[in-house]
Amino acid sequence: MSEQDTIFSKIIRREIPADIIYEDETTLAFKDINPQAPIHILVIPKKPIPNLANATSEDHILMGNLLLTAKQVAQEQGLQNGYRVVINNGIDAGQTVFHLHLHILGGRPMQWPPG
């Protein structure tokens, strides 16, 4: 297990189960195990970037793909009334898994500001 190995690397390698709803060469989307909304899906790059702060200009196509995948997944989940896309970056943001991920949250009205 490398330093960058996380539970999400294990999901990518199918070493632990996940409810995967989308996959392509660079990107994976699966249901969050502890959903905070009726629909809560995580979109991750297969490349083990720890968080947004560690993304570089080399990752710009990948970063675009992640956002467009989030849009596509939200559409496919029927979230026409809206949804929230969240990236928790670092300890103060509450990041717990250090493999970059976008949260897609929807299916209920969201509060603002977040806690």
Ligand code: AMP
């Ligand atoms: P964050 O706090 O932004 O790092 O979010 C990490 C998210 O990963 C949390 O919402 C967890 O519920 C979710 N999570 C952790 N382990 C798993 C897992 N094995 N399968 C699916 N989601 C997970």
